[in-house]
Amino acid sequence: MAQQGAYYVPHHSVWPIVGSVGLFTTMFGAAHWLNDQGALGRPMFFIGLAVVIFTLFGWFSSVIRESIKGNYNSQVDVSFRMGMMWFIFSEVMFFAAFFGALFYTRVFSVPWLGGEGHGLFTHHYLWDQYAPAWPTNGPGDVGGPFSTVSPWGLPLLNTLILLTSSVTITIAHHALRAGRRKQLLVFQALTVLLGATFLYFQAHEYMEAYEHLNLTLHSGVYGSTFFMLTGFHGLHVTLGTIMLIVIWFRCAKGHFSKENHFGFEAVAWYWHFVDVVWLCLFLFVYIM
């Protein structure tokens, strides 16, 4: 046990190696599964995923236990904050790759396919009938004709939902700092609810797109960028919602004090991050 005031260096921990085995099993299983070896791959994938989830529980439990015991001084707290901050930065860069693909396609490669600028020859020799436009599924009409989702229906509603959830989580945070427990729990629950509603609408929109608009993952580069960007965002909202639920239970159990509640703040940062990503999506994927 570290003496009071010293930087806490934990004891040996089994979780990193268990988590590594879990992640390996998941990925190795997924690779087999994708290559039509589902009999081996599928069980590996799900067992691995279960081990990863088990690891998260175990790992976070030890951290929570140590935190409640008061092992962490303010310097440890700063390390956690930096860890979360740089993790979110890495997530921003992950989305940047997909936004970059979207911008590159719209600004450069689709006009070039249509014969603009220096890409003339692809147009000339392969697809001289192709007139560039956005949205497009390319000169090969990959996936067949499709229509797009109007931004002013569900996407607008979803924007309002996520923006509202950012407000509710901030109110919950203020309540936590002021020690108003009931308000904290209500507004945190409201945030969870808004997150879940967003996901419900998003799932609904996907079904609409597949069933009525013929807008699928196969719909050329528009379908690719649309579903990959909104899909990864939806995945992050799902994770965020799970995190919010965990934090609600931790609030209910009284894990957090007015001064010391970094777990809450980290999740709030993450939630604001998925919110900002959505705003970019709304603007660049749906409206423009």
Next chain:
Amino acid sequence: MAHAASQDHHDDHHEAPSGFFRRWFMSTNHKDIGTLYLIFALLMFFIGGSMAMLIRAELFEPGLQLVQPYFFNELTTMHALVMIFGAIMPAFVGLGNWMIPLMVGAPDMALPRMNNMSFWLLPFAFTILLSSFFLPGGAPAGGWTMYPPLSIQGGDSIAFLIFFVHVSGISSIMGAINIIATILNMRAPGMDLLKMPIFVWTWLITAFLLIAVMPVLAGAVTMLLTDKYFGTSFFNAAGGGDPVLFQHVFWFFGHPEVYIMILPAFGIISEIIPTFSRKPLFGYKAMVYATASIAFLSFIVWAHHMFAVGLPLGAELFFMYATMLIAVPTGVKVFNWVTTMWKGSLTFETPMLFAVAFVILFTIGGFSGIMLALVPADFQYQDTYFVVAHFHYVLVTGAAFSIMAAVYYWLPKWSGNMYSERWGKIHFWLSVVSVNVLFFPQHFLGLAGMPRRIPDYNVAFADFNMISSIGGFVFGATQLIFVGVIIHCVFFAKKKATDRVWEGSKGLEWTVPSPAPHHTFAVPPVIDDSQLAHGDVTH
């Protein structure tokens, strides 16, 4: 290694590591994890190296002798992946793990459990990658750059390659976050940012680059995955996509990646040269700014890897000039290393020999880089052995030499024993001669038009290929001496190292005993500016 005996040095209340599994698999200790990284990197260096030996054996003379062409392509692809992600990067992370907490006076890395996970993901990532050799259709063979459409027209292995990239990427991001948090948050009082050892500075900037670009690579390979398995059209022109898009995203990662593999090397060389010149580093602040400038420029030069794909003229010009700008901060560094040695009391122990060789040979690699940066010239050089020669000069005589220099430099601190100087020098001289025999003729081959990634060639290229292969075999065999020197030093050497180890060494890492106790700086040390490596920075 051998520091288990020195448990009595530490004064906090952690139990001593007991049991092999507990110590090495469940570790939270930056020194043990650093050791694991270094051993892993050495193992991968030999796995990647044996692939290189096979490549050079096939290329020993024209015609097809040993391997099938497709397997040759697997070898070139896997050699690159193993050396980049398995040898060079983990070796630097291992050195950072061992030395950064010692250099800034921290009790350990900022997030010790995550540190262990960053390491243990790597052996599993490489299990995924190397297992692809045994798949029907074999290992990835489309080059480590994974350009579509070729890469997704092969067999099952691309999924394994992509998941390998994901797992090792997670490992790198975790490691980088840990290093940034350690440097920004764990410095002993008085260790101001501009008093940090240069090695720490270079790692701070490298860690930033890692966090910024590894996710971009993850995004790029995810698009490959969905293009192959889920019917998206990111890189399919018929669907409105563009294969060149992959190259843009990949090299937006790839170019900073190049500096991820060289900035820590700059840091190591900037530690070693002052020690053996018995002078403070010349131009400490200039070194810091140069490192930061190189990192910044690395984000705006990526398309110089793709001059021949048909970029608009404006883009070719921009990327050409931006690339040539890198020569300025790099020139500052080389100038500062030389001026650090100027009028110093130089001695040439093995680390210094490797460091001096680094300065000269890395500069040769830099010059061929400037040649490649010229768009019209690149149209001639691209995809030839000239490119191979260029990046092996910067990665082998650059990055790998700096790692060897670092191992010789800090091994006495890690193990408590002095390595055999005689065998270290034999290792150096054999390496430095053979590596030039290996790679220098490849410049001529490339200028004469020999394409890279090809198992057979015109008889006109026979002589230089044979010379290159002979150099390769000698260089490969020489590395066994390196392993011998390390094993001898750790387990058998009689000569004990002093705490300071080198006469001219300065910095906090030399104030702890040799071998470094299992736990150091549980109480932050008091910083004495005169003890810091760079001397007085106020000038």
